[in-house]
Amino acid sequence: MTQTREAWGSRFGFVLAAAGSAVGLGNIWKFPYIAGENGGAAFIFIYLICIAIIGFPVLIGEILIGRTTQKNPVGAFAALTHSKLWVSIGFMGVIAGFLILSFYSVIGGWTIGYVVETIRGSLSNFNNPEEAGALFGELVGNVGWGLGFHTLFFGLVIGIVIRGVQGGIERSSKIMMPILLSILVILIIRGVTLEGASKGLAFLWVPDWSKITGQAVLIALGHAFFTLSLGMGAMLTYGSYMSKQDNVVSSAALIVFLDTAIAIMAGVAIFTAVFASGLDPAAGPGLIFQTLPAVFSTMPGGVYFSFLFFLLLAIAALTSAISLLEVVVAYFVDEKGWDRKGATLVFGGSIFLLGIPSALSFNLMADMKIFDKTFFDVVDFVASNVLLPFGGLMIAIFVGWIWSRTAVIAAAKEGAETLFESYPWFETLWFIFLKYVAPILIALVLLNSLGIV
Ligand code: PHE
8 A cells, every 4th residue: 555655734834843853841841940050051062062063963964864864763774775783773763762752742841830820829838949840849749730831842742743743743843943033032131131140151151160070061961962953863854754856954954043043032032031040050860850940939010920931931832742752653663663643652652651660750759769860851861862872873883984984965955056066075074074084083982971981
């Protein structure tokens, strides 16, 4: 039975959906706190370099593998190599999608939970971050609260993916991404007009190089990777719905630009507010859920900004989560002949179930430790610190060394003929980064996250 495969309605739709995948909890929850912990401006500078020399070259490669084969990660490697090793790399991506989505949905649930708590008025009376922290502990410690919002978040993810590439993912991204950008602009205007905002801006722009350690460089590198959704086939899968008439290089550049700009904008919105209230920018993972609610409590009209902020976070998480589920669904649709509806329900349902112990890691199962980590921490560690960097390393090696250079360039030129002709140095530079710079640096991140260097 030959069925035509699904595809994006337009290049713009692809770029928005892929930017939606890239812009997630990584940009708005993680980036500001790791920048805060690692010294602000100097860290951001290093992160930008990593994005440019590793993220961008690997992103083009990953999208190309998908676009050329028009397949999911497993089918794509099988089509290009016939080698079991490479097919298992594709398979690892499907597993990573399974694992990452299971815990991502728990945090995604919290963001919706915070929108609801803002509306209920429970976030508006804090005098300090400790009080906000106590409520945070109470909420995530509550089994019903955690599981309930995990379920709600997952319901939304399934509801979008089941409607398909154009009708679900593309359409929802076209609605959600402009909302996300508008909210960010409102929050930035609020942030920079607060008294004392300039200290927050100085924190972001004036580098303190003494804060930069080898560890900070590796964190920046690892994050460059996570934030662009690289290394597990999400960009490969989205690329597989792309037309051969569209320019992969300029689309990748636009995705990188949007992802980076939104992370920096989130940093501006958050740090101006944090510094204006005289709070600690290095509060760690609780910066968003504990420090910010305290900031909003002291701000006139803070409850509206709190609502907008957590809505922004929920939207960002949702557009990333759908790309994770799509990798798994695409695999079962392409390779195993499932229909989209069945695959989304069955495998979305299984990932949801796998997320339950992650949700319970903050309450009932908090004391059940495997190597000193909760279930949530284990899944997060294996997926983000092992599978993603390893997958990214393999993608760089594959495009740089295994797939023939003539074939790669021919594939990249489809839809980008003029770009390659007008800028002949681009091909040379891209290959240097793919073949040497990216694999060496990614290998370092990987060894570091395993505690080896
Ligand atoms: N890029 C997403 C974020 O920044 C996370 C993600 C990783 C999504 C891998 C899909 C695949 O939050």
